Amino acid sequence: xxxxxxxxxxxxxxxxxxxxxxxxxxxxxxxxxxxxxxxxxxxxxxxxxxxxxxxxxxxxxxxxxxxxxxxxxxxxxxxxxxxxxxxxxxxxxxxxxxxxxxxxxxxxxxxxxxxxxxxxxxxxxxxxxxxxxxxxxxxxxxxxxxxxxxxxxxxxxxxxxxxxxxxxxxxxxxxxxxxxxxxxxxxxxxxxxxxxxxxxxxxxxxxxxxxxxxxxxxxxxxxxxxxxxxxxxxxxxxxxxxxxxxxxxxxxxxxxxxxxxxxxxxxxxxxxx
Amino acid sequence: xxxxxxxxxxxxxxxxxxxxxxxxxxxxxxxxxxxxxxxxxxxxxxxxxxxxxxxxxxxxxxxxxxxxxxxxxxxxxxxxxxxxxxxxxxxxxxxxxxxxxxxxxxxxxxxxxxxxxxxxxxxxxxxxxxxxxxxxxxxxxxxxxxxxxxxxxxxxxxxxxxxxxxxxxxxxxxxxxxxxxxxxxxxxxxxxxxxxxxxxxxxxxxxxxxxxxxxxxxxxxxxxxxxxxxxxxxxxxxxxxxxxxxxxxxxxxxxxxxxxxxxxxxxxxxxxxxxxxxxxxxxxx
Numbered sequence: 001x002x003x004x005x006x007x008x009x010x011x012x013x014x015x016x017x018x019x020x021x022x023x024x025x026x027x028x029x030x031x032x033x034x035x036x037x038x039x040x041x042x043x044x045x046x047x048x049x050x051x052x053x054x055x056x057x058x059x060x061x062x063x064x065x066x067x068x069x070x071x072x073x074x075x076x077x078x079x080x081x082x083x084x085x086x087x088x089x090x091x092x093x094x095x096x097x098x099x100x101x102x103x104x105x106x107x108x109x110x111x112x113x114x115x116x117x118x119x120x121x122x123x124x125x126x127x128x129x130x131x132x133x134x135x136x137x138x139x140x141x142x143x144x145x146x147x148x149x150x151x152x153x154x155x156x157x158x159x160x161x162x163x164x165x166x167x168x169x170x171x172x173x174x175x176x177x178x179x180x181x182x183x184x185x186x187x188x189x190x191x192x193x194x195x196x197x198x199x200x201x202x203x204x205x206x207x208x209x210x211x212x213x214x215x216x217x218x219x220x221x222x223x224x225x226x227x228x229x230x231x232x233x234x235x236x237x238x239x240x241x242x243x244x245x246x247x248x249x250x251x252x253x254x255x256x257x258x259x260x261x262x263x264x265x266x267x268x269x270x271x272x273x
Numbered sequence: 274x275x276x277x278x279x280x281x282x283x284x285x286x287x288x289x290x291x292x293x294x295x296x297x298x299x300x301x302x303x304x305x306x307x308x309x310x311x312x313x314x315x316x317x318x319x320x321x322x323x324x325x326x327x328x329x330x331x332x333x334x335x336x337x338x339x340x341x342x343x344x345x346x347x348x349x350x351x352x353x354x355x356x357x358x359x360x361x362x363x364x365x366x367x368x369x370x371x372x373x374x375x376x377x378x379x380x381x382x383x384x385x386x387x388x389x390x391x392x393x394x395x396x397x398x399x400x401x402x403x404x405x406x407x408x409x410x411x412x413x414x415x416x417x418x419x420x421x422x423x424x425x426x427x428x429x430x431x432x433x434x435x436x437x438x439x440x441x442x443x444x445x446x447x448x449x450x451x452x453x454x455x456x457x458x459x460x461x462x463x464x465x466x467x468x469x470x471x472x473x474x475x476x477x478x479x480x481x482x483x484x485x486x487x488x489x490x491x492x493x494x495x496x497x498x499x500x501x502x503x504x505x506x507x508x509x510x511x512x513x514x515x516x517x518x519x520x521x522x523x524x525x526x527x528x529x530x531x532x533x534x535x536x537x538x539x540x541x542x543x544x545x546x547x548x549x550x551x552x553x554x555x556x557x558x
Contacts, residue, residue: 072441095445095446101442101445107436109439110537120446124448124456133557152543152547
């Protein structure tokens with residue numbers, strides 16, 4: 001386990017630290033803070049971290065701990081209030097093509113078939129080629145929906161809709177994947193199965209993944225590192241390293257070692273959990 | 274056991290549920306018409322205001338076939354409804370989209386919309402005639418006026434109420450304003466816009482009638498006025514039933530159009546369009 005690296009409110013330290021960020025980090029933050037418009041709500045305070053290429057990071061914590069805010073900052077959907085944030089060595093100031101995002105709801109367009117939904121990101125960039133269509137069909141095969149590629153979202157179950165959304169995320173070609181409670185609205189069984197598939201798929205494409213959840217066991221099961229976050233103000237209280245080998249099977253979650261990590265995270269979050 | 278009896282009876286007659294229902298409806302309808310005819314003949318109903326069904330039927334024969342004088346009026350009313358509807362709703366949708374997409378304009382326009390919405394549009398009809406004179410232009414203006422608001426309001430609210438997460442998705446994909454419009458906002462608003470169009474189409478027919486009542490030169494509205502003034506109630510009823518049929522056809526047409534345009538709201542539409550898209554994409558791949 002690393003000690004939390006926080007530089008809250010120390011702008012000059014943060015400045016120096018910004019250049020000191022690990023050279024090979026895909027996402028690097030120093031003293032990253034976000035205060036919302038009226039200046040009273042500190043959504044995120046002094047977040048500092050480096051995320052290594054291809055690693056899987058879970059962000060876990062209760063609502064209001066800033067995990068969604070952090071994700072939206074990295075996605076370039078909102079602007080930071082202070083601190084430094086770089087993706088692939090370049091400051092984030094707008095949405096970018098090397099970062100892709102997936103939401104709790106599938107946000108599919110119901111007038112498009114599954115494959116047309118998957119093709120949306122490419123369509124926004126340029127006109128489609130045969131190759132794009134083949135690639136989209138291949139991604140749908142990867143998420144197990146090849147037979148449903150001409151179905152409309154309303155003809156698919158909730159879990160299938162999220163699989164389409166995942167295929168769409170991969171179609172963007174982004175190598176930093178931001179997942180905001182992607183399976184949070186699904187039932188326990190579907191969620192567990194999709195989690196296992198998600199691990200397989202992101203390993204296959206070699207993406208760096210940030211996964212937001214409020215489920216501690218899920219966060220640990222999936223990740224190489226767990227950012228444990230606490231609210232008021234939202235901050236990264238601790239970064240917990242997850243020592244387990246990959247590939248992991250769901251039975252890992254019943255082992256004593258696993259439960260030790262759960263206990264550790266719980267401890268950091270405090271007695272509410 | 275009456276239920277069992279009924280059951281046995283049905284099986285013997287060999288009729289399906291559909292046919293039995295149709296029979297029931299026909300029986301009820303004929304009873305009502307029969308009572309009306311009887312009441313009129315027995316003098317329970319004033320035959321001047323409640324003409325016998327048999328007389329109405331004869332009027333149908335007269336105005337549709339023997340004289341055939343209703344056809345130009347149907348054509349006149351229908352073309353009026355169509356042109357006023359198209360003009361009014363195109364204007365409504367485009368202004369609704371324009372206002373909805375521009376926050377500043379929206380804030381400025383909103384109070385006027387509320388005031389105008391509370392005003393019965395038809396009340397303005399005489400003023401429009403005074404301003405534009407008798408003739409087609411003022412009639413179309415009246416229909417445009419009643420057809421404008423439902424699509425305008427619905428388009429406005431449709432383009433304003435776009436799901437926040439979908440907007441974020443499009444922003445994270447780096448979509449331009451135009452792409453956001455074409456690929457998200459407009460298709461998303463289509464079902465609501467179509468609901469407005471259906472409402473507008475229904476009002477269009479009423480608008481046309483009011484315009485024709487006032488101007489009394491041509492159309493079904495004018496024909497009803499003429500027949501009623503001549504106390505030819507049977508023919509008036511024939512015109513009213515003609516309007517019933519016209520209204521029903523318009524309603525079905527709008528329903529059909531809705532299913533075509535916002536196809537994803539019905540299972541039938543999904544199947545139909547899904548099959549077409551599959552064919553198209555398999556041709557491309």
